[in-house]
Amino acid sequence: MTLERMKLTIDGPVAILAFNHQEVLNALSPKLLQDFNTALDAIEDPANGVRCLVLTGEGRAFCAGANLQGDMGKREGGKIDAGAALETVYHPILRRLRNLPFPIITAVNGPAAGAGMSFAVMGDLIVAARSAYFMQAFRRIGLVPDCGSTWLLPRLIGRARSLELSLLGDRLPAEKALEWGLINRVVDDGEALNEALKLATELANGPTVALGLIRKLYIESTDNSFEEQLDLERQSQRTAGRAQDFAEGVQAFLEKRPAQFKGR
Amino acid sequence: MNFKYMKLTLDGPVAVLAYNRPEVLNAMSPESLAEFGEALDVIEDPASGVRCVVLTGEGRAFCAGANLRERASGDAPEAGAVLDTSYHPILRRLRDLRCPLITAVNGPAAGGGMAFALMGDLIVAVRSAYFMQAFRRIGLVPDCGSSWLLPRLVGRARSLELSLLGERLPAEKALEWGLINRVVDDGEALNEAMKLARELANGPTVALGLIRRLYAESTENSFEEQLDLERQFQRAAGRASDFAEGVQAFLEKRPARFTGH
The missing domain is CATH 1.10.12 (Lyase 2-enoyl-coa Hydratase; Chain  A, domain 2)
Structure with missing residues (x-):
């Protein structure tokens, strides 16, 4: 498996998947998302025995969102369809993350903006470095929140705070995000991955x-x-109760x- | 009322219902839930004049959840069956009560016990009490409505953390998170709950x-x-x-x- 824009390390039952395009703060491009999919093929393959996924970023950012420098996608009557890439590229990956049969931890090592924030908050547990921030950058370029942001945010922090983040597009520092219940842990800079791996080891050895x-229960619950x-x-209890x-x-x-849980 | 595992006291318009099996930290069993149902018959009877219910535990725990010794021996192959037969009917009746429900969490509330604690419209806990989604520790998922109530109380991130890690959530942290309404000194949960209950029992x-x-x-x-x-x-x-x-x-x-x- 040759990945260029993502980096995958499988360490026993823990898979570490990192955005790996540092010179653009890990901005999302078609190539990167293609690599993301290829990596998920490996992560989902039962032969690899993965029981917990950690998603993080290489370098100083977690992910800056969609790469605005690149091809903006299909044109319709001379106008860009800013939604087209969602259907074709982003949503399939978000659905795969949602459907993973084991936990996801996001290690937010630095800024998470736009769609990058959406991926960060897809974590079942979210660890952030103290200097990291979250930004619903969309409105700054005249777009609406996407990649599931508007589904996740009110379920994480309620209506008032969701609207504030999305309408103003201001930075939400990690400490404030913790206080608001958006994320689970804040650690010193450089320590996000270490802390995430501690939690991942705990979960990867769980039932x-x-x-x-x-x-799945918490994905369905609010609806x-x-x-x-x-x-x-x-x-679900019947299924869980049938496992060894x-x-x-x-x-x-x-x-x-x-x-001593085996994951079966 | 003459119960073995539950204790019901009617104090004017306030009904105080207590788990009363302190030797197993008030762990629930089909028998205790049958008595819970009988107590609700009395509470719901208009002749009793009940206008507020307080649910609490006797002894040092609120409720330790399902009694694993009984659950393991009784119906081990089907971990979900007892939900249908014993737990869900009670939870539905609590949801449908026509008067407020206050929980006085006098000590640990774990597993199904945490779910019952959170069914309170107002939740009072003592400082040393804690809440624990114990299910994952034995390879089960949260039940008794936990997975419905939690995200509505504390949001998605904190619900997942509690359920995936199965760690203790101390009362003070629960208050800070907005999971509960009051924290009081040990031994004072029922007194504080009764103050609130009298206020509500004299309400519209x-x-x-x-x-x-x-x-x-x-x-x-x-x-x-x-x-x-x-x-x-x-x-x-x-x-x-x-x-x-x-x-x-x-x-x-x-x-x-x-x-x-």
């Missing part, structure tokens, strides 16, 4: 079937009624020892 | 019951659907005699004397 189902969600919990890890979990609890 | 019960339902529906409704629901409920609230009394008291500049009708 992967249950952890994957937990992700479900109480009744629908009870039903989904019940179905549940038997091990109960046994370990009764024997008062740490559980 | 029809309106308070409808307020619970508005917030149970709100997060899934479109703006249009919610406007419509507010409009229907305002009609129902406005027909209660407490509305007439409320307006009259306001005009006469005196405290209202609500009767719950």
Whole structure:
């Protein structure tokens, strides 16, 4: 697998995937997204035994969003269709991330702007460096938030703060993002990946079937009624309860020892 | 009431329902949930005159969740079945109560116990209490409505953190996150809950019951659907005699004397 704009390292059950186009602050281009897809093929392949994904950026930024220098995409009656690339390139990747059967941690090592912010907040757990910031940059160039931002933001921080970020397009510093409940950890600069790997090791040794189902429960939750969600919990509990890890979990609890989960 | 695993006390218009199996930290079993259901029969009976319910635990825990010894031996192959038969009916009845529910979290609330703690319209916890989504520790997913309530209380990032890591959330942090409403000194949860309960039990019960339902529906409704629901409920609230009394008291500049009708 030759990747140019992404860098993939599989370290036991943890896959580390990094945006790798530092000279443009890891801005997203068609080539980069193609590499992202290729990397996901490897990450999803059961033969690789991945049980947790860490997404981060090489260099000083996490990801600056779409590369505005490049080809702006299809023209329609002489006008650019700024939405076309979403359908063809971005959305398929976002759907693959949503559907991963194990947790994603994002290690936000530096600024995350526009679509880069969207990818950052796709993490089930989000770790950021103290100097990192989040910016809904879209309105600065006359666009609307995309890549799922407008779905995720109100579910993370509520309506007032979502509107503020999107309408003003100001930087949200990592510390403030933590206080708002947008992210889970703030660490010293240079430490985001280390902290993310600690959490990833914990999760990669967890009951992967249950952890994957937990992700799905929270993806569905906010659109479900109480009744629908009870039903989904019940179905998920049946699936989780059939995995070997549940038997091990109960046994370990009764024997008062740490559980050894296998991810099956 | 003559129960083995639950304790019900009616104190005027306030019903205090307590998990009462301190030797297993109030862990729940099909038997204790059957008694929970019988206690709700009494609470819901209009003859009891209950206008606010307080749910708490006897001893040092609020509730440790499902009793794993029983759960493991009883129905190990189907970890979801007992939800249908024992837990969900109770959760639905709590959701549908026509008066407010306050939880007095006197100690640890774990797994299903955390879910019941969060069902409170107002949640009071002691300083040493903690909340734990224990499920992942034994390879299960959050249940008893946890995965519905949590993102609505603390948002997506914090819900996922609690559920994926399964760590303890201390009461003070829970307050800071907006998960709960009050933190008080150890031993004081029930007293504080009773203060709030008396305030609510002397309130306009029809309106308070409808307020619970508005917030149970709100997060899934479109703006249009919610406007419509507010409009229907305002009609129902406005027909209660407490509305007439409320307006009259306001005009006469005196405290209202609500009767719950």
